[in-house]
Amino acid sequence: MAARYGALCRAHLRLEYLRANATTHDFLFGAIAELIDNARDAGATRLDIFTVDNDQLQGGFMLCFLDDGCGMNPREATHLIYFGKSSKRQSASKLIGCYGNGLKSGSMRLGKDFILLTKQEDTMTCVLFSQTFCEREGLDEVIVPIPSWSVSTRKPVLHDAAMFAVQMSIIFKYSPFTSEDELMQQFDAIYGKSGTLIIIYNLKLMLNGEPELDIKTHSADMLIAGLPDNLPEKWSLRAYTAVLYFDPRMKIFIQAKKVETRYLPYCFYRPRMYPYFTFCFKAIAQNEIEKAKKDLKLAEQAVKEAKCQLKHLEESFLHEDNEPAHLALQDALENAKRTREKLEAKQR
Numbered sequence: 001m002a003a004r005y006g007a008l009c010r011a012h013l014r015l016e017y018l019r020a021n022a023t024t025h026d027f028l029f030g031a032i033a034e035l036i037d038n039a040r041d042a043g044a045t046r047l048d049i050f051t052v053d054n055d056q057l058q059g060g061f062m063l064c065f066l067d068d069g070c071g072m073n074p075r076e077a078t079h080l081i082y083f084g085k086s087s088k089r090q091s092a093s094k095l096i097g098c099y100g101n102g103l104k105s106g107s108m109r110l111g112k113d114f115i116l117l118t119k120q121e122d123t124m125t126c127v128l129f130s131q132t133f134c135e136r137e138g139l140d141e142v143i144v145p146i147p148s149w150s151v152s153t154r155k156p157v158l159h160d161a162a163m164f165a166v167q168m169s170i171i172f173k174y175s176p177f178t179s180e181d182e183l184m185q186q187f188d189a190i191y192g193k194s195g196t197l198i199i200i201y202n203l204k205l206m207l208n209g210e211p212e213l214d215i216k217t218h219s220a221d222m223l224i225a226g227l228p229d230n231l232p233e234k235w236s237l238r239a240y241t242a243v244l245y246f247d248p249r250m251k252i253f254i255q256a257k258k259v260e261t262r263y264l265p266y267c268f269y270r271p272r273m274y275p276y277f278t279f280c281f282k283a284i285a286q287n288e289i290e291k292a293k294k295d296l297k298l299a300e301q302a303v304k305e306a307k308c309q310l311k312h313l314e315e316s317f318l319h320e321d322n323e324p325a326h327l328a329l330q331d332a333l334e335n336a337k338r339t340r341e342k343l344e345a346k347q348r
C-alpha cells in the first residue's frame with residue numbers, strides 16, 4: 001500500500017510506535033504542556049488555546065493551538081515529523097525541548113490526528129500527521145503529506161506537481177478541510193508575520209464516549225472530565241497554565257480569555273518587607289543613646305526650673321495659690337523619670 005505514496009515523507013516509524021509513544025503522557029495537561037512548551041521555545045509572545053466545534057469529528061470539537069512564534073520553513077517542518085530529531089539541542093539558549101518527541105507524543109495523546117500550519121517569511125507549510133489516514137489506507141509506516149505555498153503569490157512551492165496533488169487529496173480526505181480555500185483560511189488565522197497553528201482532531205474518548213476534555217462546564221476553561229481534585233491545577237487548564245512557568249514570558253489565552261499567570265516564587269512563600277536603614281547597627285544604637293542622654297539632661301533642667309519657680313512663689317508671700325507651680329513641678333518630675341527609664345533601656 002505504502003508504494004502508492006512512494007515520494008511522500010516518512011516519519012521512519014511504525015504506527016504501533018506512534019500509539020505506544022502517546023501513552024507516555026498519563027496526565028492530559030502534561031500532553032498539552034508539550035505544545036505550550038514548543039510555542040514558548042519558538043519565542044511566541046502569545047499563545048491561544050481554543051476549540052472549534054465540529055460534529056463530524058470524534059469528540060465533537062477540534063483542539064487548536066495558535067502562536068505568533070518564529071514558525072517553520074518547509075525544511076524545518078519536514079524535520080518535525082522525525083522522532084528524536086531536535087534542532088534545539090544545538091542551541092546555546094535555554095530552550096525547554098531537546099528530545100524531538102514532545103509534539104508527536106503530546107498531540108497523539110490528545111487525538112488521533114493533527115494538522116499543523118506554519119508560516120515563516122514567504123513560505124506557508126502544512127503538515128498532516130494522521131493515524132486515521134495510516135489506518136484506513138492500511139499503512140504500517142507513518143507517511144506525512146507536507147505541501148508548501150508562497151505567502152505572496154499563494155501558489156504552491158512545487159517540486160513535483162503530481163506529488164503535490166497526491167498530498168492535497170490526502171489532506172482533503174483526512175483533515176477537517178476539504179478545499180485549498182479552506183486551508184488558506186487557516187493560514188490567514190496566523191496573524192503574526194510568522195507563527196504556527198496546530199489543530200488536533202478526532203480526540204481521544206473516555207469509556208463513556210465523552211471527550212476527556214470538558215469544554216462545556218466553563219466557557220473560558222477546559223477541564224479534565226470526571227471527579228475534580230482538590231488542587232485546581234490538576235483539573236483546570238486555566239489554573240494549570242497559570243503556574244506552568246517559573247518565569248512566564250508568553251501570554252496564554254484559553255477560549256479567548258487571558259490566563260492570569262501567577263508568579264511561581266510567590267506561591268511558595270509570602271513576601272515580607274523588612275525596613276533596613278543601615279548596615280551599621282552599632283552606630284545607630286550609639287546615636288540613640290546619645291539622644292536619650294540629651295533628652296534626660298533637658299528633662300532634669302526642666303525639673304530644676306520648676307523647683308526654682310515654686311520656691312520663688314513660696315518665698316514671695318504674694319500668692320496663696322501655688323497649685324499651678326506644684327503641678328508644673330510634678331509634670332517635670334514625671335517627664336524626667338520617663339526619660340531616665342528610656343535611657344536606661346537603651347543602655348541595656
Ligand SMILES: Nc1ncnc2c1ncn2[C@@H]1O[C@H](COP(=O)(O)OP(=O)(O)OP(=O)(O)O)[C@@H](O)[C@H]1O
Binds near residue numbers: 195
Ligand atoms: N509551535 C512551534 N513553533 C515553531 N516550531 C515548532 C513548534 N512546535 C514544534 N516546532 C518544531 O518542531 C520540532 C519538534 O518538536 P518536538 O516537540 O517534537 O521536539 P522538541 O521540542 O525539539 O523536543 P522535546 O521532545 O523535548 O519537546 C521542534 O524542535 C521545533 O523545531
Ligand SMILES: [Mg+2]
Binds near residue numbers: 034037098101102
Ligand atoms: Mg517540544
